[in-house]
Amino acid sequence: MTTLTLVRGSITEQHVDAVVNAANSSLLGGGGVDGAIHRAGGPEILAACRTLRAGHYGRGLATGQAVATTAGRLPAEHVIHTVGPVHSTTEDRSALLASCYRESLRIAADLGARTIAFPAISTGVYGWPMDDGARIAVSTVRAEAAAPVEEVRFVLFDEAAYRAFERALAAD
Template identity: 60%
Template sequence: MNTVTVHEAPSVEIVRGDITTEQVDAVVNAANSGLLGGGGVDGAIHAAAGPQLREECRKLRATRLTGGLPTGEAVITGAGRMPARYVIHTVGPNRHAGQTDPALLSSCFAESLRIADEAECRSVAFPAISAGVYGWDVEEVACIALEVARSARCAHVRLIRFVLYDDRALAAFERAADRA
């Protein structure tokens, strides 16, 4: 008898909150290519996770990612002191540096979901990748993020939660959800 794995679309939630406190299997970090922390979501995740996360990222940089994590790709680590089990780091495109291809942003969401599914995560929390200091319009980020989430077919991920830090991002994601 052959066994068939059913790949279903996860459910999608949009909430306002602090991604570092999410009770999910994995949170996605809008990281920089150096993986050693920064501002915004990246800094908040590193602060909440504690020194264990920084050490794991240092090891990745010293071994597999000596040149840093490329834009649009993702890598997984433990979550340190955060309630999540994992942090999935992805580097969003930086509009200010001329990275304007929506496929790069789409890849951030898709690669993060792929890695979460491979790690058998059932729930994943995402921020609005590249909508902060990387200069992407939050409306465009919301449309791309929700398109990837709705087209995802996962064996394990059952919930994708977009956790937005402010009312402006929350409203953009809600508008994008209403249009779809």
């Protein structure tokens, strides 16, 4: 059975097998979680992402998909990059957000990861409402997490995000 835990802090400091990066489609770094992971992980992550872009991901990574690289200098073995959807009030993109969690878990299992840390995907600059993002994250992970993944850790940057995920865990 997979354990779901909440941590308030920085995803770049998590000692896990895999950390999930809320990446942009270019895979070449950006702001928020993406920028923090690239800065803390060092040039090895960017080099691995450039290799991906030179190969199968020449046009970038599609929204809802995931791919793994080295974690560089992070205290993790792998970074799983996933591109969350930008929130829309006119189009339901929740299946794409759920896909980010599902595909990241699939990649983690393929890597043999026992522990994985997720940020609150799409809830920053992409504008997804935190309560809904937490609900989608928790329900998807509960439905999809399987061996070898033993622990899924949601790493939340501030108290509001932590509380939203706490409510989602209690409600699901």
